[in-house]
Amino acid sequence: MEIINYHLDEKLHLPKNYLSVFQDLSFAMFDIETTGLNPEYSQVILIGILYVQEERIAIRQLFCTHRNEEKILLETFQNEIKNFDMLLSYNGDTFDIPFLNKRFQYHHIPCKIESYKNFDLLRFVRKQKEILNLQDCKLKSVEKSLGIHRKDILSGKESVELYNLFENNRNSHLKKLILLHNYDDLYYFSKCLEILDKVNLEEFLPSIPIIISIDAEKKCYVTKWAIQNHALLVQGFYPPSTRNYNHREYGLGFHFKFHHKTQSFEATIPLYKGSLSTGLSCLYINLNDFSFCHQTKSKEYQVPDHLVILKEGKKEKKLEIWHFMISFLRYILSGF
Structure with missing residues (x-):
């Protein structure tokens, strides 16, 4: 398993509504990549974590060079997140967290991520969809509404296919594409927090x-x-x-x-x-x-x-x- 660290010379802008409620809490944003959608027989092969370190954005990626390294990846992730007060995700309550918990259980790792510690931005977007004037609740749609246009053209399905190829030939270019897809998902997700200020605080509170x-x-x-x-x-x-x-x-x-x-x-x-x-x-x-x-x-x-x-x-x-x-x-x- 590899750990890749990025330290950006950039501050993370947190919207006013977020700071009104969560200002004194430590947090980590996360996103997982898997070999499939069913945790019964699919594995987690990459987890990206974004957090603030010395007032700057830091991103850490935990990457399995082979899917049989999943247990080490999960144990490392467990240790990485244990000291954060809160997690932030997009569709984490429905996909990422249940998937991770199932894989923790499979490997007999004594860890369970509680959904009450997670702020799933998708839940907020769904509740406020009409006010936000969104056609759908996809992350790409949120990005577009905020004027964010990224270059990443990979889909999650294509990322899985690339990983299958990478396992067989260890092509460094394939690895770079897989990591970039996860990196961009995390980085632009952090920019999407801006949408929290599109509603007033009274409307914000019931959605978080x-x-x-x-x-x-x-x-x-x-x-x-x-x-x-x-x-x-x-x-x-x-x-x-x-x-x-x-x-x-x-x-x-x-x-x-x-x-x-x-x-x-x-x-x-x-x-x-x-x-x-x-x-x-x-x-x-x-x-x-x-x-x-x-x-x-x-x-x-x-x-x-x-x-x-x-x-x-x-x-x-x-x-x-x-x-x-x-x-x-x-x-x-x-x-x-």
Whole structure:
């Protein structure tokens, strides 16, 4: 197996929406090349990783000179990504991650990539397709909408065919084409992050994974947040927890459960019903019910400072919910 490193004299531009949510998180973008689409009998032969090193773009490619080196490649990749808070991919939730996990399992490698640690840009694009004015959700279409026109003419299928030829004749030109295809996919994928600023922050939040820094080292992964039955429901995972027992906590304004075996949690926060001066109904929280400090981000309502509107009529106030979740989970999980 070969490791090829590239250090670009170029900063990675991160869009405003991205920085609003993920600024303090380390991340790696990744893309895999395989010998086929079925992980039962196909192998991973190349993984590209893009990350920021000393404020510059760095790309690392893990390349199997023969498909029987797959186990070494997977073990190396496992070690490469373990210290990143988040992964970024395109269609990773559906293809890359399930494929990798199946191959980890095949080689008896004790690793599983959790989808809640992955930001799949394709999911965002699908949810916002109409706003983004895209004909389809292919990465090439996203690139085109942003004015990106790359020279790479290889398809994924053609890359597989080239690898089969390379295994037989070790032609260096074939290897260069395979590596370039993966490199370009990663490099231009990083440019496509610009599309995140094509929507406002309120529309951005429901389309992305929510990852909250509890402190400088510990991260919490929220997998579900929604208002149901006049309550705010929050579910997720907290892998850094050292607790070896289940935990329940009740306060005036919440119910919280932590399951140590799965490192998962769920919180239910009952909401008050009210009416606004506009005549619309609303759901809100009373900050006096909680023993931590939190300030509303919205100034659009003439209500006392200790009341935070989370739903107006049928519209959930995603930005307010997100800010409150951060305060609430930092308060609850800081002792775990």
